[in-house]
Amino acid sequence: xxxxxxxxxxxxxxxxxxxxxxxxxxxxxxxxxxxxxxxxxxxxxxxxxxxxxxxxxxxxxxxxxxxxxxxxxxxxxxxxxxxxxxxxxxxxxxxxxxxxxxxxxxxxxxxxxxxxxxxxxxxxxxxxxxxxxxxxxxxxxxxxxxxxxxxxxxxxxxxxxxxxxxxxxxxxxxxxxxxxxxxxxxxxxxxxxxxxxxxxxxxxxxxxxxxxxxxxxxxxxxxxxxxxxxxxxxxxxxxxxxxxxxxxxxxxxxxxxxxxxxxxxxxxxxxxxxxxxxxxxxxxxxxxxxxxxxxxxxxxxxxxxxxxxxxxxxxxxxxxxxxxxxxxxxxxxxxxxxxx
Amino acid sequence: xxxxxxxxxxxxxxxxxxxxxxxxxxxxxxxxxxxxxxxxxxxxxxxxxxxxxxxxxxxxxxxxxxxxxxxxxxxxxxxxxxxxxxxxxxxxxxxxxxxxxxxxxxxxxxxxxxxxxxxxxxxxxxxxxxxxxxxxxxxxxxxxxxxxxxxxxxxxxxxxxxxxxxxxxxxxxxxxxxxxxxxxxxxxxxxxxxxxxxxxxxxxxxxxxxxxxxxxxxxxxxxxxxxxxxxxxxxxxxxxxxxxxxxxxxxxxxxxxxxxxxxxxxxxxxxxxxxxxxxxxxxxxxxxxxxxxxxxxxxxxxxxxxxxxxxxxxxxxxxxxxxxxxxxxxxxxxxxxxxx
Numbered sequence: 001x002x003x004x005x006x007x008x009x010x011x012x013x014x015x016x017x018x019x020x021x022x023x024x025x026x027x028x029x030x031x032x033x034x035x036x037x038x039x040x041x042x043x044x045x046x047x048x049x050x051x052x053x054x055x056x057x058x059x060x061x062x063x064x065x066x067x068x069x070x071x072x073x074x075x076x077x078x079x080x081x082x083x084x085x086x087x088x089x090x091x092x093x094x095x096x097x098x099x100x101x102x103x104x105x106x107x108x109x110x111x112x113x114x115x116x117x118x119x120x121x122x123x124x125x126x127x128x129x130x131x132x133x134x135x136x137x138x139x140x141x142x143x144x145x146x147x148x149x150x151x152x153x154x155x156x157x158x159x160x161x162x163x164x165x166x167x168x169x170x171x172x173x174x175x176x177x178x179x180x181x182x183x184x185x186x187x188x189x190x191x192x193x194x195x196x197x198x199x200x201x202x203x204x205x206x207x208x209x210x211x212x213x214x215x216x217x218x219x220x221x222x223x224x225x226x227x228x229x230x231x232x233x234x235x236x237x238x239x240x241x242x243x244x245x246x247x248x249x250x251x252x253x254x255x256x257x258x259x260x261x262x263x264x265x266x267x268x269x270x271x272x273x274x275x276x277x278x279x280x281x282x283x284x285x286x287x288x289x290x291x292x293x294x295x296x297x298x299x300x301x302x303x304x305x306x307x308x309x310x311x312x313x314x315x316x317x318x319x320x321x322x323x324x325x326x327x328x329x330x331x332x333x334x335x336x337x338x339x340x
Numbered sequence: 341x342x343x344x345x346x347x348x349x350x351x352x353x354x355x356x357x358x359x360x361x362x363x364x365x366x367x368x369x370x371x372x373x374x375x376x377x378x379x380x381x382x383x384x385x386x387x388x389x390x391x392x393x394x395x396x397x398x399x400x401x402x403x404x405x406x407x408x409x410x411x412x413x414x415x416x417x418x419x420x421x422x423x424x425x426x427x428x429x430x431x432x433x434x435x436x437x438x439x440x441x442x443x444x445x446x447x448x449x450x451x452x453x454x455x456x457x458x459x460x461x462x463x464x465x466x467x468x469x470x471x472x473x474x475x476x477x478x479x480x481x482x483x484x485x486x487x488x489x490x491x492x493x494x495x496x497x498x499x500x501x502x503x504x505x506x507x508x509x510x511x512x513x514x515x516x517x518x519x520x521x522x523x524x525x526x527x528x529x530x531x532x533x534x535x536x537x538x539x540x541x542x543x544x545x546x547x548x549x550x551x552x553x554x555x556x557x558x559x560x561x562x563x564x565x566x567x568x569x570x571x572x573x574x575x576x577x578x579x580x581x582x583x584x585x586x587x588x589x590x591x592x593x594x595x596x597x598x599x600x601x602x603x604x605x606x607x608x609x610x611x612x613x614x615x616x617x618x619x620x621x622x623x624x625x626x627x628x629x630x631x632x633x634x635x636x637x638x639x640x641x642x643x644x645x646x647x648x649x650x651x652x653x654x655x656x657x658x659x660x661x662x663x664x665x666x667x668x669x670x671x672x673x674x675x676x677x678x679x680x
Contacts (some may be wrong), residue, residue, distance in 0.1 A: 073416070073438075074419055079413045082413070086443050088351050095457070099438070103422050113435040116403055116405065183431055253621040254620075283593050312469070317455070
């Protein structure tokens with residue numbers, strides 16, 4: 001499959017610089033001025049140039065691989081994160097290696113794994129499984145709202161504002177006329193931030209919230225079981241906020257099973273705005289947590305650290321928004337009538 | 341998070357061998373006898389021992405990383421494959437690095453990427469993007485039915501029998517009483533094998549098949565659009581076989597949109613038996629293609645090659661089976677009446 005690819009010479013010519021300078025830009029050298037770097041980057045994008053990394057990196061002792069650590073491949077929120085990371089890092093010749101802890105559950109330590117791969121940087125998209133400290137760690141950016149162990153070094157962090165997201169959901173449901181709500185939380189820092197803000201905001205607005213101490217796995221099955229439990233305990237509930245889209249899909253299955261038509265008989269809201277939520281079959285009202293943008297910003301921060309920039313620790317918080325689809329509406333009847 | 345972990349000395353003691361022999365087993369050395377290896381492996385499993393690989397591998401110039409190449413993270417069939425690979429490779433200290441081509445679409449060549457990561461082996465879970473030949477390639481196992489470029493070296497291959505899977509679907513639908521079927525194929529070798537066998541078997545059994553030259557992306561949206569097209573062209577269709585679960589979910593959405601109740605008004609069958617098919621909301625009749633077992637067998641083959649065993653090229657074909665759920669039934673009425 002020999003397709004004609006642009007060479008480094010083509011890039012140098014298009015940018016009006018020397019081949020050596022293109023090399024320096026590709027290596028992320030801080031010795032290149034901003035103007036030249038931009039010209040080279042523009043030429044790279046325009047020509048669709050891709051460096052032949054394997055040889056160059058072996059020579060330079062770098063892998064140009066960034067490790068991405070996530071919870072579980074089946075929870076699709078990570079896909080947009082990875083795409084955003086790729087948008088920031090791909091044009092600079094970096095590749096991503098995504099590892100999920102659900103699959104590797106029995107293994108020792110995914111951080112060690114990345115170290116043995118000699119990654120140039122890491123993106124942590126889950127509550128880190130251990131303290132991120134010690135010698136030999138590459139630059140790390142934490143993506144999403146995460147609970148970090150005490151007393152570790154500060155890391156650059158990028159997340160959507162999960163507390164604001166929780167408040168958006170409470171306002172949306174109360175605005176629609178819901179007064180008895182249920183919540184299904186997942187484990188982890190992001191879910192905790194969503195829950196606390198959702199519950200506080202809903203109560204401020206005069207709604208009751210059940211299930212505030214319920215915490216389950218981020219799976220379809222947990223969402224199903226949690227919803228069955230909530231509706232059994234309080235059939236008056238007319239709206240449920242699940243901590244993520246995959247649990248919300250379980251809630252939809254539970255609603256169907258107990259004969260609560262969505263959205264009139266039961267409204268359901270997820271979080272993450274994954275491809276699953278957007279699918280026509282599910283068409284889930286959810287919170288867009290800007291995972292693509294979180295990934296892109298995290299990638300940009302990581303790039304600067306991998307280039308050797310020190311500078312203060314960054315903390316970027318992006319504003320989430322509601323994505324309204326087919327699973328929320330004004331309650332058709334009060335909960336108990338709907339439950340019948 | 342300092343948890344007490346078993347050491348290599350504990351393993352040696354439990355297995356009744358020397359520490360050096362445990363090391364040799366961990367390195368996959370062919371110099372270890374079968375009996376000693378089994379004793380050490382049993383002790384490793386029993387104690388939950390995990391070698392501290394980072395240091396050992398850096399010293400040995402190996403990464404103990406296996407690269408896994410797939411099409412698209414959002415098509416969840418790969419999750420079971422990866423879990424099976426992990427079951428075979430994890431206990432031997434190998435880590436997996438999963439890369440999808442959908443995300444990395446703009447990048448040069450995922451094979452080069454794995455080379456720059458210095459992977460010890462590769463598993464190719466898609467039609468390979470280029471000829472898998474040339475110097476410096478590590479051992480490779482092809483997982484799934486793939487179209488390989490002509491004239492390349494032969495690789496070990498593990499797949500479910502996609503042709504048999506296609507025939508199973510045809511028999512299932514015809515047995516239920518369907519006589520007018522539609523098919524939605526995806527690109528790639530596996531989908532082609534499924535389609536050809538499905539169409540031939542259905543026709544042998546006296547059923548008509550529409551859509552035999554339709555090929556779309558392995559996405560929800562393509563499945564939706566394809567189904568709308570099939571049902572517009574031939575409203576008498578009572579059963580649809582989609583090349584994979586994610587397309588089948590799109591077919592379910594289309595059925596709902598045109599008022600065909602599933603399964604009475606339209607039966608839908610997928611392929612892969614993913615977590616999406618098993619979810620309570622979707623509850624899709626599908627073909628179990630044994631992705632976990634394919635992964636485990638592929639991992640075992642790769643392990644032997646990485647140990648340096650030559651031996652003849654292996655070709656393992658596993659028998660798929662139907663997983664019957666809620667989306668297939670005897671047609672309630674003829675297609676045209678159902679379509680009203």
